[in-house]
Amino acid sequence: MSDTLLKVRDLKIGATVYPPGEKPHDIEIVHGVSFDLERGKVLGLIGESGAGKSTIGLASMAYGRGGVEITGGEVWVNGRDILKSPHGDIRKLRGGEVTYVSQSAAASFNPAKKIMDQVVEAAVEQKKFSRKEAERRARELFAKLGLPDPDNIGERYPHQVSGGQLQRCMTALALCPEPDLVVFDEPTTALDVTTQIDVLMAIKEAIADTGVGALYITHDLAVVAQVSDDIMVLRMGDMVEYGSTDQIINNPQEGYTQALVSVRSIEHEEKKPTPEPVLSVDGITARYKGLNFDVLHNVNVELHPGQTLAVVGESGSGKSTLARVITGLLPPRDGEITFAGRKLSPNLKGRNREDLRELQMIYQMADVAMNPRQTVGTIIGRPLEFYFGMRGAEKRKRIIELLDEIELGEKFMDRYPAELSGGQKQRVCIARSLAAKPKLIICDEVTSALDPLVADGILKLLLDLQKIEDVAYLFITHDLATVRAISDSIAVMYQGRVVRYGSKSEVLSPPFDDYTDLLLSSVPEMHLGWLEEVVAHRKMESAGN
Amino acid sequence: MHPIIKLVSQRLALGLLLLLGASALIFGLTEALPGDAAQAVLGQSATPEALANLREEMGLDRPALTRYFEWLGGIVQGDLGHSLTNKLDIAESVGGRLGNTLFLAFWAAIISVPLAIFLGLLAVRYRNRWPDKLISAVTLTTISIPEFLIGYVLVYFVAVKLGMFSPLAMINDSMTLGQKLNSIALPVIVLTLVVLAHMMRMTRAAILNVMQSAYVETAELKGLSNFKIIYRHALPNAVAPIVNVVMLNLAYLVVGVVVVEVVFVYPGMGQYLVDHVTKRDVPVVLACGVIFAAIYIGLNMVADIVAILANPRLRHPK
Numbered sequence: 001m002s003d004t005l006l007k008v009r010d011l012k013i014g015a016t017v018y019p020p021g022e023k024p025h026d027i028e029i030v031h032g033v034s035f036d037l038e039r040g041k042v043l044g045l046i047g048e049s050g051a052g053k054s055t056i057g058l059a060s061m062a063y064g065r066g067g068v069e070i071t072g073g074e075v076w077v078n079g080r081d082i083l084k085s086p087h088g089d090i091r092k093l094r095g096g097e098v099t100y101v102s103q104s105a106a107a108s109f110n111p112a113k114k115i116m117d118q119v120v121e122a123a124v125e126q127k128k129f130s131r132k133e134a135e136r137r138a139r140e141l142f143a144k145l146g147l148p149d150p151d152n153i154g155e156r157y158p159h160q161v162s163g164g165q166l167q168r169c170m171t172a173l174a175l176c177p178e179p180d181l182v183v184f185d186e187p188t189t190a191l192d193v194t195t196q197i198d199v200l201m202a203i204k205e206a207i208a209d210t211g212v213g214a215l216y217i218t219h220d221l222a223v224v225a226q227v228s229d230d231i232m233v234l235r236m237g238d239m240v241e242y243g244s245t246d247q248i249i250n251n252p253q254e255g256y257t258q259a260l261v262s263v264r265s266i267e268h269e270e271k272k273p274t275p276e277p278v279l280s281v282d283g284i285t286a287r288y289k290g291l292n293f294d295v296l297h298n299v300n301v302e303l304h305p306g307q308t309l310a311v312v313g314e315s316g317s318g319k320s321t322l323a324r325v326i327t328g329l330l331p332p333r334d335g336e337i338t339f340a341g342r343k344l345s346p347n348l349k350g351r352n353r354e355d356l357r358e359l360q361m362i363y364q365m366a367d368v369a370m371n372p373r374q375t376v377g378t379i380i381g382r383p384l385e386f387y388f389g390m391r392g393a394e395k396r397k398r399i400i401e402l403l404d405e406i407e408l409g410e411k412f413m414d415r416y417p418a419e420l421s422g423g424q425k426q427r428v429c430i431a432r433s434l435a436a437k438p439k440l441i442i443c444d445e446v447t448s449a450l451d452p453l454v455a456d457g458i459l460k461l462l463l464d465l466q467k468i469e470d471v472a473y474l475f476i477t478h479d480l481a482t483v484r485a486i487s488d489s490i491a492v493m494y495q496g497r498v499v500r501y502g503s504k505s506e507v508l509s510p511p512f513d514d515y516t517d518l519l520l521s522s523v524p525e526m527h528l529g530w531l532e533e534v535v536a537h538r539k540m541e542s543a544g545n
Numbered sequence: 546m547h548p549i550i551k552l553v554s555q556r557l558a559l560g561l562l563l564l565l566g567a568s569a570l571i572f573g574l575t576e577a578l579p580g581d582a583a584q585a586v587l588g589q590s591a592t593p594e595a596l597a598n599l600r601e602e603m604g605l606d607r608p609a610l611t612r613y614f615e616w617l618g619g620i621v622q623g624d625l626g627h628s629l630t631n632k633l634d635i636a637e638s639v640g641g642r643l644g645n646t647l648f649l650a651f652w653a654a655i656i657s658v659p660l661a662i663f664l665g666l667l668a669v670r671y672r673n674r675w676p677d678k679l680i681s682a683v684t685l686t687t688i689s690i691p692e693f694l695i696g697y698v699l700v701y702f703v704a705v706k707l708g709m710f711s712p713l714a715m716i717n718d719s720m721t722l723g724q725k726l727n728s729i730a731l732p733v734i735v736l737t738l739v740v741l742a743h744m745m746r747m748t749r750a751a752i753l754n755v756m757q758s759a760y761v762e763t764a765e766l767k768g769l770s771n772f773k774i775i776y777r778h779a780l781p782n783a784v785a786p787i788v789n790v791v792m793l794n795l796a797y798l799v800v801g802v803v804v805v806e807v808v809f810v811y812p813g814m815g816q817y818l819v820d821h822v823t824k825r826d827v828p829v830v831l832a833c834g835v836i837f838a839a840i841y842i843g844l845n846m847v848a849d850i851v852a853i854l855a856n857p858r859l860r861h862p863k
Contacts, residue, residue, distance in 0.1 A: 063766060090768075091768040092768060094765070094767060095768035095769070099766070102763065107758065108760050108762070108763045109763070110760040110763075110764070110781075110782070111782065111857055111858070118763075121769075122768065122769075125767060125768065125773075126768060157857050157861050159858050160861060173763075
C-alpha cells in the first residue's frame with residue numbers, strides 16, 4: 001500500500017442557493033482543489049467563513065451538508081476513488097476509515113443517549129471491534145484525553161459533562177474505531193481559551209500516539225500552527241497557498257496569507273481618565289430569578305467619556321450579566337449605577353427616554369438583531385424618528401450621513417439584511433446605535449462571530465467613530481487580542497467577580513494574579529512550538545508548587 | 546426531591562384542579578339552560594304550582610352552589626345520580642357502556658398508533674419520494690372524508706358485498722372475545738382511518754425536525770443506515786410531540802366516537818349520550834360530560850408526564 005492516505009484531485013463542489021426574491025440556482029463553492037495527505041500526517045485547512053474548508057473536509061467522507069454536492073474531481077482514500085464507490089462502500093468508509101470531529105460537540109451528541117453508547121457505536125456498527133473491546137478502547141481513550149473518571153464518564157449523558165469534556169469525548173468517538181483519517185472541523189473554536197489549550201494538547205498527543213492522519217480545519221492560524229505538518233490556505237473555494245507549516249507561518253508568499261499572519265495590526269494609544277466618569281458601577285450584586293446564588297458579586301467599575309472599558313472573561317464569568325444590569329434588563333439586588341451624572345433606575349420601566357437614548361447596545365449576532373423584513377434605511381431611521389421625531393428629507397439626509405460614517409454609503413439604504421455580509425450587518429447595527437447620539441454603547445462580543453480580517457475592520461471603524469462622536473464603549477469580549485487593540489481600561493472577570501481592574505497598561509503588565517496569568521498565557525501565539533512551551537511551563541510551575 | 550417527582554406531582558395536581566374547573570363549567574352551563582329537570586319531567590303545559598312542588602321534592606329550589614357541591618360529593622363517592630326518564634342509577638347504566646366504548650377505543654388504538662408511527666417513520670425514510678407522497682395522500686384522503694360516509698361505504702362493500710364482518714356492531718357479555726372482535730372490526734377500521742393521518746403527519750414532522758440536528762449528521766458520518774439513524778437517533782428525541790398527538794387522538798377515540806357508534810348501532814357512551822340529550826335528561830348529560838372531561842384531562846396529563854419523562858435532562862439531572 002502506498003503511503004498516501006488521502007489524495008484529492010481537482011475537487012469541485014457545488015450547492016443550490018435560494019437568494020431572496022430570485023429563482024434558486026446552482027453555484028460552485030469549491031473550484032478545483034488538489035492536495036495529498038500522507039499516513040500519520042496532519043494537514044491544516046485554513047480560511048475565513050465561506051472559504052470551503054469544512055466542505056472539503058466533509059468531501060473526504062463523500063458527504064455534502066444540506067444541498068451541497070460534489071460536482072467533479074477525485075477523492076482517493078486508501079487507494080480507491082470514493083466518489084465512484086457504491087453507497088454501501090461509502091457507509092463502511094464513514095465511521096470506519098474516516099471519522100469526523102465537529103465544532104460543537106454539544107450539538108453533535110444525541111442528548112437522549114449515554115456518551116458511551118455513542119462513542120462505541122461506529123466501531124461496533126462497522127464491525128471493527130466487539131462491543132466489549134470497543135468499550136475498553138473508549139475508556140483508554142478517555143484516560144488518554146485527560147477526562148476525569150475515565151471508567152465511568154461514559155455512563156453519563158451529554159448534558160452532564162462540560163463543553164470542554166464533551167469536545168474530548170467527541171475526539172474519543174472519532175478515534176475509537178481506529179480510523180486512518182480524522183477530520184477535525186474547528187474542534188476548539190467554541191471553547192474558552194483556557195479550555196482550548198488542554199483540548200488542543202489532548203488532540204495533538206492522541207494524533208501522535210495513534211498515528212492517524214488528520215485534516216485540521218480552523219480559521220485560527222495560530223491554532224493550526226501548533227498541530228499541523230502542512231497548511232493549505234483557502235479563500236472563497238480556491239487554494240491560495242499550500243506549504244509546510246514553517247513556511248506558511250514564517251515566510252508566507254501570498255498577500256492574503258501575509259494579511260492573515262499579521263492580522264490585528266491596530267495601534268491604539270491608551271487615553272488618560274477624565275475627572276468625571278460617564279458611567280460608574282458601584283457595588284453591583286445580582287442574581288437571576290430562580291437561582292439561589294449570585295452571578296455578580298460586588299462589581300465596581302468606571303468608564304470615562306470617549307473611552308473604552310473592556311470587560312474580559314470566559315463564558316459564565318458574568319460579563320453579559322453585567323451588561324443586562326446596566327441596561328436595566330436585570331435589576332441588581334444591591335449597588336447602584338450612575339450614568340452621565342445621574343442615578344439610573346435599576347429597572348428598565350423606571351427609565352426615561354433620555355436614559356434609553358444615551359445608552360445604546362450592539363449585539364454579537366447582527367442578523368438576529370435586525371428585523372429581516374425592514375430595509376437598512378428603515379432600521380437606521382427608526383431611532384431617528386423615535387428619539388428626535390425626524391421625518392422625510394431631514395431623516396433621509398441623516399440616514400445617508402450615518403451610512404457614510406460606517407463606510408457603506410447611500411446605495412445600501414434600500415437593501416434588506418439578508419443581502420448583506422456579516423461585517424456589513426454589524427456596521428448597520430453600529431449605525432443604528434449611533435443614530436441615537438448615545439453617550440455610551442455597550443458592545444457585547446460584537447466581533448466574535450466575524451472572520452479575523454472583517455473583525456479588524458469593525459474594530460478600526462469603532463475606534464474612528466469614537467474620535468468623531470466622542471462616545472464611550474463598554475466592550476464585552478472573551479478575546480484578549482481584541483482587548484489589546486481597542487481598550488483604555490480593562491476589567492478581568494472570573495466567576496462573577498472583577499479580579500483585576502485598571503488602565504490597559506496596568507492590567508497587561510506583570511505581576512499578574514493567577515487567573516489573569518492563565519488567561520493571557522492561553523492565547524495562542526503564532527509561532528511553532530508555542531503549545532509545548534506553555535504546557536511544559538505550566539507543568540514546571542505546578543511541580544514547583 | 547428528584548425534580549421529576551416534583552414536576553409529575555405538579556402535573557397531577559394541575560390535572561385535578563382542571564377537572565374540578567371542568568365539572569363546575571359543565572354544571573354551570575346546564576344551569577344556564579332555560580328550563581330545568583322539573584320542567585323536563587312535567588312538560589311545557591305544567592302549572593306553576595305543580596312545578597314548584599316537584600322542584601321542592603327534587604331539591605331544585607335550593608341554591609345552585611349547594612346542589613353543585615352535593616352533586617360533586619356524590620360523584621367523588623361514585624354516585625352519579627338517577628336518570629330522570631327511566632329512574633335508573635346512572636353509574637350502573639353508564640358502567641357497561643363506558644366499558645364498551647373503551648373496548649372499541651382500545652382496539653382502534655392498538656391498531657392505529659403503531660401503524661401511524663410506522664408509516665411516519667417510513668415517510669421520513671423515503672421523504673419526498675413516492676412512498677412518502679402515497680402515505681400522505683391516502684391518510685389525508687381518509688381524514689377528509691366524513692366518518693359516517695366511510696362507515697356506510699365499508700358496511701356496503703365489506704359487510705354486504707364481501708360478506709366479511711358484521712354490519713352492526715352489537716356486542717354483549719355472552720360473546721367470546723373473537724366474536725366481539727369480529728363484531729367491532731368495521732368501526733375499528735373507520736376509527737383507525739380517521740385518526741391515522743393526524744398522528745402519522747405529526748410523527749413525520751417531529752422526526753424531520755430532529756433530522757436537521759447536528760447529532761443526526763454525526764450518525765450519518767458514522768456510516769449508519771438510514772433506518773438506524775431514524776430509529777436510534779431521531780425517534781427518542783421526537784417522543785414528546787408524538788405522544789402529545791397520540792394522546793389527543795386517543796381522547797378523540799373515546800370522546801368523539803358518537804357518530805361512529807350511531808352508524809354501527811354500537812352500545813357505547815356515544816349512543817347513550819345522544820339518546821338522553823334528545824330526552825333532556827340533565828343528570829345523565831352531566832354525568833357523561835364529567836366522564837368525558839376526566840378521560841380527556843387524564844390522557845393529556847399522561848402526555849405531559851411522558852414528555853417530562855422523555856427529557857434526559859430531567860431524568861438525569863447534573
